[in-house]
Amino acid sequence: MAVRAKHQRLVLLAVALVALIGAGLLATWALRSQASYFYVPADMAANPPEADRAVRLGGMVERGSMKNAPDGVTVNFIVTDGKARIPVRFAGIRPALFVEGSGVVAEGKLGRDGTFVADNLLAKHDEKYVPREMKDMQQARKAIENTK
């Protein structure tokens, strides 16, 4: 009996381990192939993502680039990191702190015409909450401001 009880425990342990390791492998595989990668404009220009893949683009909204389309809901602007400029189109209600010269992370897909079509814009909530990717952009912003 005791031997068989031990046997059962080993089987259970094996099943649990296989499932958990399987989950881990699946997770790593999925992360490699499906994670939405973060791009700065220079990366995106040099090595564009496939057209239908969801990615994030982060940078500064170039001053003077923001243009409202006649439909009243679409806005076109340029995201830059000082090295490259990517045109972005967004239809929707803009976040409160989304203004020219400020940082933004756009979630969406790169269109075939080279315009990034955003379906979500992450801007700063306030001085304390800044999207993780945007922290480094404070430096990029200073660099851009200094060149002007």
Place this chain on the structure above:
Amino acid sequence: MLPEIGLGLLWLAAALAGLQLLAGGLSLTANGKGMAGIVRPVAMVQGVLAAAALGILIWLFVQTDLSVKLVAENSHSAKPLMFKIAGTWGNHEGSMLLWVTVMGLGGAFVAAVERRLPEPTMMATLAGQAFVSLGFYAFLLFASNPFARLYPVPEDGNGLNPLLQDPGLAFHPPTLYLGYVGLSIAFSFAIGALITRQVGPDFARAMRPWVLGAWIFLTVGITAGSYWAYYVLGWGGWWFWDPVENASLMPWLAATALLHSASVLAARNALRAWTVMLGVVAFSMSMVGTFLVRSGILTSVHAFAVDPRRGGFILALLAIYIGGALLLFALRASTVSEGERFAITSRESALVFNNVMLSSILGITLIGTLYPLFTEAMGTKVSVGPPYFTPVSAMFAVPMFVVLLFGPMLRWRRDRFSRISPLLALPLVVALIAGGWAWAMGVRHVLPLLGLALGPALVVASFLPLRGRSVLRAPLSLWGMVIAHAGIGVALFGMASDSAFTVERLVAAKVGEVNQVGPWSIRLAEVAPIAGPNWTAMEGVLKARYDGGAEVTLRPQSRTFWAPLQTNAVSALKGRWNGQLYTVLGDETVSDKGESRWQLRLWWKPYVPLIWIGGLLVALGGGLALLSRVAQDLKRRVARAKGGNRRDEVAALAQGDTAQGDAAKGDAA
């Protein structure tokens, strides 16, 4: 003076936690047995002192005492009272104080009422609880003093992030904290049981109500948090797989698994090592999650550089508690793992399957949440979002839901599938009808189709364990299980509906213009300025008709707060039995001709409130189960108080758990 008193109380509470650890530990040795008497009272006083310190901090916030740094940074005199109170824990230091308070009060409560465990295990448990608390006291006192003064005293405070100025969110963190910290008690029980090697059904029965209580708070907290994100952020989504959300989901997954494995241990004395392990993991997930959120590490890995002391402290605490507990587990696992056997087709097997699936989803969530931190440390930036989390976790959730259709009907130890297979015809038919209906409605994506078919089938299947029983005489704990499982089905249907049926429109509307979204026609009647206590807003007045029916009014706002200065959209919702209309007012746009239009975002979301109704049903089921445990416990105490000549009755009641847990078996016999 008051802040200094608060700080003094905190030091005193920390000293008592030290005493509690010392006395509890000594009482386990041959010479220190005499120390046992003081452990319980010390635990109670410690909890009360921590609560008093928190009370003082709340009072300082209510008074807006700007000489206290924390108040000045996070509050403002013009804020409504409720948000002054909520501001107490809407920041790092205050939330850590809330954490130790809940932990202290939890320990005090255990010390006061828990009499089921053998005395040495109880002492080890309270010592363990004190050990964990001590780390947090040290963290507060050395790295995050909430009572620090500020000089010169500013004229007014910074205010609270407007996104947090919402009644739903004001009481959201305390609810989650009650859950997190309730799991600390399960953790301490596990440590205590490992130290004294007393891992058996008694341990599981003593631990279960605490896990159940913590799990109910977590369920309510997550459900409320999801609804808050849905209506306050104005994005119309209910779950974003945001790291902050994952931080609350991970302990919930572990606690759900623990709840189920503890019932196997309580009823059948199996899964001993596994249950103890989950007890350790569940609280570890609370700590990992809270610290990921509260340390700022998620906002940026560079937060460590900003305040290396705090970050280092956090890592050290995690290493000591999680590492120490796992080490203890590794040393003792072999001595506690003897347990009863069971067949492949049995209730135990179904519960093991549920545990493995929940653990896998937990693993996937943890990997996905931490992955960006690792890659960023390596120099690559990555965002992990729904495209990863949703399909990968569904691969484990769907099989789990399928087993949930029949698992609760299986008998303990050994069963035949042929016994219950005829009963499965009903959920199968329901799944086919629901799936067919969804297909006819034009749903073509796999996951929404599966959800729409499985949800109703789960609701029906959940009630099957009640068959053949008188509805009124079925045990409360059985009803708890039925309602909680049905709630999962209800929530699943709501989640699938959101992705399957939602209709969205984004328009720039002139005043007077009518727009259509799904069956609704919506007229923008006017846009007018209004003012609140600490904000001004533009308010849109929308007159909406469902399918030509009666007119209802919605008032979405675009609010501007002045302390701190920022704007955010406040959505307006209108619920019907079959869904919810969701509206957001955006910016004004003026055309070249000087024509003014307002951005409006309109969603028609059929059945989407079922997500949160389902969540609340799950919590309600847990509440019924807890109530039945408490009632049993009271009966047992009364019986014990009546004296030794009623031993049989006491013994019979002690068996009650097994009998009740075995609900499905009884009616088949």
